Amino acid sequence: MRGDQAVTAGTTTRAAAAGAAGTTRRTREPDEGGRIVLRGVGKQYATRRGPVDAVAGVDLEVTPGEFVAVVGASGCGKSTVLRILAGFEQHTSGVVEVGGGPVRGPGPDRGVVFQDYGLFPWLTVAENVRWGPRQQRVSRARARARAAEYIEVVGLTRFADRYPGELSGGMQQRVAIARVLANDPAVLLMDEPFGALDALTRTTMQHELGRLRAASGATVLFVTHSIEEAVYLADRVVVMAGGASHGVPGHIAEVVPVELGPERDVNAPDFNAVEKRIAALVHGG
């Protein structure tokens, strides 16, 4: 079975992606660690012309295992919300809780996938994926095994000893996803993860992500510019509006549930209807 997993050099097909998902052995049920609670969250910056609210009054609750996409025009504060959840930035008002406790700085319970991958260029693919488990004091042998497992899940076994600089963008992003999954996070925070990829690779990655996250059981908060991508992947789409440049703090304009079932067709009329509705919210405000 594993031998059949022929991934042609540098590219993956949908079949390969399906095969990769088929080898996922670790299936995790969503648990309370993945609950996200944002209540009246705001972030204020001090500038020379006085304080500026980047985001204000953000209320959102995400249930464990849920996939929530966040869309909105540039500068609406969607990345700020994600970075606050990641613990990279400090909110200045409101309550931010993940897994029932307040967020105090970054932690391995919240894996982050960046648009620019953030891989350690001096480490091989395997060493990058092993990094997280090693930080959790997992033994060398077990970390090695877990890294190998997740590298296989993303279909990069043949590239385990390569350096990130030797891989395509899509492959690097797959390494970044394997790296956070190897840490078994309760929450996955993805900041425009496919934004730098070409359209074909992007489609493949969206397809793969849908399968991967079902197996990982993690709650996903997925920030994207692409409304189609949001509707394709998410259980709910959070539409943000405003932003410092609009003179209004970034805020949640509306939360749109996507009730299209697990198999989604981007060309289906009901898909397009949801997409249009969200587009109107994003552009019309």
Place this chain on the structure above:
Amino acid sequence: MSATASLRARRVGRRAGHAALGVGFIALLLLLWDLGVRGEWVLLFDIKMGFLPPPVEVARLMWDFAFGGVYDDAYSGTLWSHLGASAFRVLAGFALAAALAIPIGVLMGRSELVRATLDPAVNLFRPIPATAWVPLVLLIIGFGSQATIFLIVLSAFFPILLNTITATREVSPRLVEAARMLGTTRLGVLLKVVVPAATPGIVSGLRIGLGLGWVILVLGEANGIDTGLGSMIMIAREQVRTDRVVVGMIVIGIAGYLSDRVLVLGLKGLFGRRPLVRA
């Protein structure tokens, strides 16, 4: 197969071509040197080429300096002991400078508190050239190897420090965020992310520092030392032995070049395929 072979052949050919160009240019300089000496050219700055020994004579002296058997005087065959003494001073000073400058530079690059504390002092000491230190060093350390090594430490320290500070400050915040969200401690980030990410810049600083070590060598060995390339040059100057001065200069040049190659290739050997050193 044949396509990659021909590509490789072309690359080897191009490299050989470049090497031939470089060697050819040196040959041209030697030729001009020889012509200048014979023709007693007077160049810019009143450089009197006629006062120089011709290259053939320098080559003969160099041979004698290295292996003896030509003149058989007090200097014949002593190259290696002079070179050994000088190389030891340069390497000791360089190693000490690196051992001090890298950790201090990493801390200054990553901690505003440390930077605020040390930056004014660094900027006060940095512009003082090694030449200006010599009289003070001779008074408070005295003639000898220690004074030379101290001057080398002093001059190699600042380029390594400044390159380390810049390189650690420029480490992509993304890499730090990535490490933190994977559960890396702050100390772990410093040692396992900042230091490797800054390595190419630190290596640039090391190369400049090592080069400066050879520059300062002559200055340090000018006083009260009888073994070393610098002291040999200074004694030759007193004896008006232009040929011996030139031989000493060439040996220092070659030693400096080789030590840089050894440093770079050694680090590359240490790091293997890891992309940590530029070119």
